[in-house]
Amino acid sequence: MDPWISSQPSLSLDLHVGLPPLGRHHHAPVALAKPKVLVEENFLMQPLKKEPEVAALETELQRMGEENRRLAEALTAVAAKYEALRSQYAEMVSAATTNPSSTSEGGSVSPSRKRKASETSHDTAAAAPQNQHPQHHPHGLHAAGVQDQTECTSGEPCKRIREAECKPRVSKLYVHADPSDLSLVVKDGYQWRKYGQKVTKDNPCPRAYFRCSFAPACPVKKKVQRSADDSSILVATYEGEHNHGQPPPPPSSSSHDGAAGKNAAAAKPPSPPRPVVVAPAAAAAAPIAAPHHTQQLQQQHHQQQDVVAAMGGGAGEPVGVAAAAASEMIRRNLAEQMAMTLTRDPSFKAALVTALSGRILELSPTKD
DNA sequence: CGTTTTTGACCAGCGC
DNA sequence: GCGCTGGTCAAAAACG
Numbered sequence: 001m002d003p004w005i006s007s008q009p010s011l012s013l014d015l016h017v018g019l020p021p022l023g024r025h026h027h028a029p030v031a032l033a034k035p036k037v038l039v040e041e042n043f044l045m046q047p048l049k050k051e052p053e054v055a056a057l058e059t060e061l062q063r064m065g066e067e068n069r070r071l072a073e074a075l076t077a078v079a080a081k082y083e084a085l086r087s088q089y090a091e092m093v094s095a096a097t098t099n100p101s102s103t104s105e106g107g108s109v110s111p112s113r114k115r116k117a118s119e120t121s122h123d124t125a126a127a128a129p130q131n132q133h134p135q136h137h138p139h140g141l142h143a144a145g146v147q148d149q150t151e152c153t154s155g156e157p158c159k160r161i162r163e164a165e166c167k168p169r170v171s172k173l174y175v176h177a178d179p180s181d182l183s184l185v186v187k188d189g190y191q192w193r194k195y196g197q198k199v200t201k202d203n204p205c206p207r208a209y210f211r212c213s214f215a216p217a218c219p220v221k222k223k224v225q226r227s228a229d230d231s232s233i234l235v236a237t238y239e240g241e242h243n244h245g246q247p248p249p250p251p252s253s254s255s256h257d258g259a260a261g262k263n264a265a266a267a268k269p270p271s272p273p274r275p276v277v278v279a280p281a282a283a284a285a286a287p288i289a290a291p292h293h294t295q296q297l298q299q300q301h302h303q304q305q306d307v308v309a310a311m312g313g314g315a316g317e318p319v320g321v322a323a324a325a326a327s328e329m330i331r332r333n334l335a336e337q338m339a340m341t342l343t344r345d346p347s348f349k350a351a352l353v354t355a356l357s358g359r360i361l362e363l364s365p366t367k368d
Numbered sequence: 369c370g371t372t373t374t375t376g377a378c379c380a381g382c383g384c
Numbered sequence: 385g386c387g388c389t390g391g392t393c394a395a396a397a398a399c400g
Contacts, residue, residue, distance in 0.1 A: 194373060196392060209391070213372090223391095374397070382389085 173236040174227070184208035184224040186236040192222055203228040215244040 175186050184197075184206070193213035199206045205226035212218035220240040227233035 193371090197374075198390065198392095201389065207390090370400095372397100372399080375395095376393105377395105378393075379391085380389100381391105382387105384386090384388105 171238050173238065175234040175236060177226075177232060177234045184226070184234065186222070186224050186234055188236070190214055190220075190242065200225070205231065212242060215242070218242055218244055 173186065173188070177186075185192075190212055191214040192210035194208055194210050196209035197206050198209070203225055205228070207223055207225035210222040210224065212220040212222075220238060220242050222239070223237040225235050225237075227235050
C-alpha cells in the first residue's frame, strides 16, 4: 500500500503476523492480501513435543491463519474496488478535460456569487484557475480556465448554466468532531483563512467561510458548518479547485491548517501532521477508542459516499483535496480497524506471545 | 508589527 | 417593492 501505513503507530510492530511487512513502497493494497503465516511456520518449526496444549495452540493458529487469509481477501476486494473507482474517476476526469464543453466548468465560482460585474470580472479571472484541473493548467489563465468567463460574456445563459447544469466544483466532506469543540476547523492539509461567519436559517450552528491562504491566488473556498442533525459532524463544503499543490506537511507538529501564528492557534490545537480530515479531538482520542472508531467508520462511510458522488457527479471537484483526504482517511481507518481487531483479540495475543517466544527460543544461541 | 479572526454591515438574488 | 437569506467586505480586535 502506501507509505502511510508504515507510519501507523498501531502497525509498527512489524510482527509479521499474517501480514507482510509494510515497507515503504506498497503500491497496491493488494500487497496486504498475501497472507504469510510466518507465525505458524515459526511455531511449527519448533522441535515439538506435541502436547495437547501445543496441539490446541497449533489448531488455533491454523484457524487464525485462515481468518487472516479471509480478512486479507476482503481487504483485497476492497482495494480492488477502490482502485476501480479511482481509475474510473481518472477516466472521467480525462474525458472531462478533453471535452470541456460537455462538463460545464463554469460553476466553480461560488454559485451564489452575487457581486457586481466589476467585482465578478476580476473574480472570475481569479476564480478561473480553479475550474481546471491542476495538472493541466496549474497557473490558470488558459482557455479552460476562462471558460466561465466566456460563458458569461456570451450571454445571459451563463447564470442558468452556472446554477443549474454546471454544478460548481463543490464537494462535501463530513468530519467527525468533538461536539464540545465549538471551532469550525477541518483539517485537510491546506491553509485556510477565515473571512466570515454566518448563522444560516436551517442550522442553528454558524457557518464559517474560509479561503485558501496557502497560495494568494488560490480561488478555493470552504464552508464549514456543523451538521444540524449531529453536532459531532462537521460538514465542510469545498468550492473550486486548488491551483497549487498541497502544502508540504510540516516537519513536526505545528501549524498546519492555519497559516501562521494565531491562525494555527485558533485553527486548532496540535493535530496530526497529515492532512487527515478527522477533527483533532477525535483524531487524538480515536485511534484506540472503540466508540470513536465506530463513528469514524461511519464517517468514513459518509466520505466514501461523497467521494463516489464527486466521481459520478461534478467532474473534478476539489477532489484533489476532498477525495484525497477522504481516501486517506478511509485507508487509515482500515488499517486502524485491522490493528484494533487484532490487538483486541485475546486469542491473537496468545498466539502472538506463543509465536514470539517460540521465535526467541529458535533464535537463541542456547537453543538445542 | 504583521497577520489572522471577529463581527456588524452591506450587497444581490429570490420568493411573495 | 419588500423582506429574507446567503455570501462577502472591512474595520477593529486579538495574537504571537
